[in-house]
Amino acid sequence: MKQTNNPLLTWLLTIGFVAVAIVALFPLWNLILASFRPSTDLMRNGISLIFDPNTLTLDNFIYIFTEAGIYWRWFGNSVWISMIIVVLSLLFSSMVGYALAVYDFKGKNFFFLLVLIILMIPFEILMLPLFQLMIDLRLVNTYTAVIIPAIVAPIAVFFFRQYALGLPRELMDAARVDGSTEYGIFFKIMLPLMGPSLAAMAILQGLNSWNNFLWPLVVLRSNDMFTLPIGLATLLTPYGNNYDILLAGSVMTIVPIVILFILFQRYFVAGLTVGGVKG
Template identity: 75%
Template sequence: MKKNNNKLLGVVATVVMAIVSLIALFPIISIVLSSFIPSGSLMRNGISFSFPWDELTLSNYTYIFTQSAEYWTWYGNSLWISALMIVLSLFFSSMVGYALAMYDFKGSNIFFVAVVFILMVPFEILMLPLFRLMMDMMLIDTYLGVILPGIVAPVAVFFFRQYALGLPKELMDAARIDGSTEYGIFFKIMLPLMGPSLAAMAILQGLGSWNNFLWPLLVLRSNDMFTLPLGLATLLTPYGNNYDVLIAGSVMTIIPIVILFIFFQRYFISGLTVGGVKG
C-alpha cells in the first residue's frame, strides 16, 4: 500500500516536472522554429500556438549569411571581447584568491572585509562616474573602455580562494625545497590543480560578458563596434524592418551556448551558482 502510494506520487511528480520543463523550454523552442518562417509572418502574428508549418523557409538564414556583414561584425566583437575578458579576469582573480588562501600576510583580513563591502556597491552608482572617467581617459567608443572595468571580479576571487583553501600546502613546501620560486609554484604546480575552478569561472565570466548589456551600451557608440546584445537591441524596433536578422541572429547567439552547456554542464552549474559556495 505504502509502496504503491510512493510510486503513484512519483508518476504525478514526473508529469508535473515534465510540464514545467516544457513551459521553460517553450520560448526557446518557439523562437528556433520561428526563425524558419518569414519574419513578416512572425511580425503579423507574434509567436502563436498555431504555427504556420506551410511557411517554413531558410530565407532568414540565407539572408544573414549572405547579406548581413554587420551581424558578423557584432558576432566577432562579442567573441573576442568575451575571450579577452575571460583570460584577463581569470589571470588576476586566481592570483588574488590563491594569495588570500595560501599566505598569511599583514592586512589580509582587512583586505578581505574591504572586498566584501566593495562587492555590495551596486554597479548603478558606479555607472555615471565610471562613464565620466572613461571620457577623461578618452576610452569612450573603444574596446579597452568596455574591457578594463570588467577585469575586477570579486566574485571570482571568492571562488578561487575557497577552492585554493582545499589544495595541499605540503606541495608548496616540497617545491620550495626543490628550489622553485613562489611564482613557479603558483604557475607550474598550483594553477593546474585549480583547473576545475578555472573552468567554472571561465564560464561565469564568459557568459557574463557575452550577455553583458548596460556597460557596453554606455561605452560603445558606433555600430561597427557593437557587441551582439547591443546590435540585436538596435534591431528591436516596433517597425520590424530588420526582423529576419534579429530572429535568426538571436537563435545563433543561444545555440552555441546551449551546446557548450550540454558538454560542460558540471562547470556551468558550479560557475553560475558561485554565490552559494558559502551557503
C-alpha cells in the first residue's frame, strides 16, 4: 500500500480505524463488564453499560475457580482436543497442499478441484453422512469422532498449496542431488520455509476448533466429555439460567485465543500476506 504524505488524510484514516476498532471491541468490553455483575442485576437490567458500579463483584470468577469443577473439565477437554486438531491438521494439510503445489502426477487438478468443491460446501450438509460414518465406526461419544473430521481441512490445504507455489524449487533439486529423500526434503527444508503459513493456520485452526459447537454437540453425549461451548450452553436450562456464571466462563474462554494470537501475530500477518499473493 502506497503511503500518503497528506497529514489530513493520515489523520482521517487514523480516526476512522480507531472508530472501527472501538465498534469491534465494544461487545467484548460489554461482556467483560457483565461478567463482574451478579445474576440478579443481569436479570433486572440486562447486559448494558447502565449499571451500578457498586454491584461489581468477583464472586462469579471465584465460583469458577473454586466450585465449578466441571467447568475446568470442559476447559481441559477443549484445550487438548484443539491442540491435537491443530498439530494433525498442520501436518497432514501441509503435506497435501505441498504435494499439490510442487509435484506433477495424474489426477492432480482433479484432486485440487475436489478440495475447492468441499471448501464451498457448508459443513451442515456434510454433517449427516459424517455422523453416519461415526456410527458405523462406533466412535460416537468419543473424542476421536470430534478430531477425525478436522484432521485435513480444505481451507488449510488450499492455503498451504498457495504458499508452497512460491517455494524455491532449486532447493529441492539440490537436496535430491545430495541424496535426500522426498520426505527429508519436505520435513528438513520445505516445512521450515513454510513457518509463517504454519503459524497463520495454527491460529485459524485453533480458533475454529476452540469455538466449534455443532459437531461436538452431535457426537458427544457424556457431560464430562463436553467441550467448553457445549458445557457453557448447558448452563441455560428451563429450570434456571446462570447468566452470571455463563458470562464469566465465556470471558475465560477468550484468554487462550488471545494468548495464541499474541504469540504468533507476527507470523500470522506474514503468512496471510505472503500466502495470499502466491500462484
